[in-house]
Amino acid sequence: MSGARRGRRPGAPDTRAAILAAARARFAAQGYAGTSVRGVAADAGVDAALVHHYFGTKDDLFVAALELRVDPRVAVLPVIEGGVEGAGERLMRLFVSVWDDEEARLPLLVLIRGIADPERQNLVRDGFVRMVLGPVGAGLALDEPERRTALVASQLVGLVMLRYVLAVEPLASTPAETLVATYAPVLQGYLSGPLP
Template sequence: MTAVTRGRRPGGPDTRAQILAAARELFAARGFARTSVRAVAAQAGVDPSLVHHYFGRKDDLLLASLEMPVDPRELLAPVVAAGADAAGEGLLRAFLGAWDDPALQPVLLGAVRRLLEPGGESLLTEGFVPGVLLPVGRALGIDRPELRMPLVASQVLGLILTRYVLRLEPVSSLPSDAVVAAYAPTLQRYLTGDLDGVGG
């Protein structure tokens, strides 16, 4: 007689994909702060230890669910270490270094296009911004990171769309130094400048 196995499903070939699907759904519906590893495990029908086994911490799970080819926390660590006063230029140079890399750009484009699909915007607004960008703002020690970092995101997303997705000229073909000269002062203002009258 074959023994009947009870309880949560053990790891299998499709377990990782099921965990990612559950994570995307919950991060989009509940947001980063209100989604727990235990809730993702329950949604996927697995033990929470399997989520940690495959993905580590909750922020690692978020990045995996977004299918990012680079870890933005590692990418921006030198920017954070250099301090807020130079963060506008540093952030932009780190961003351009990844996006202008021919090996990374196709994968990054795929990730952005998934975010532009119906329902994908919630992964950005409820997942990436609170789970990745706000911690960067707090680590920089800026005031009102919950206001400043979404403003930074609006500028960077606009640059992604015009330079890499829509390929709007002349933005698409500008040398990276010219992009930095044009965009970095605005990013720096969003990070550390006077925002009186913005956001109350």
């Protein structure tokens, strides 16, 4: 038995998948803040260094666990780089372009449809607020960023539910440009207008 291996298993083709499965379960159950790379590694039966090898940072692991076609951290850069003026329109254009793309929309719909499950609410909240709206609020140097981005989220999540999940007409078939023209001023007001 001198040749028997002890300790954690080495990297193998199924190791990446095991890490992702463990990460999804942890992020869903404990949210972003409550999840550690060490905890994910323990659940997957690997060393934490292997998690970093495959995925890099905890943020990178979280994005991979969401299985999104678009990395939200990269996608929001044009919204931020343009400054506060016009950010509502840029954010709305980005949002509609992602959700109107059927390939990008499918994994997002899986997340949204699972929102009734309390564990999956963490993925939706952390994925949307932490990875999309949090960087927008910080990058635009908004006053009261949490309050402003929560108001923006209320509009965008409502739109997702009515247009993409429930397919309520006429919203479901409204052209993208009309949606942008309708919602952008509201988002801009939340981002830069006076708050009561």
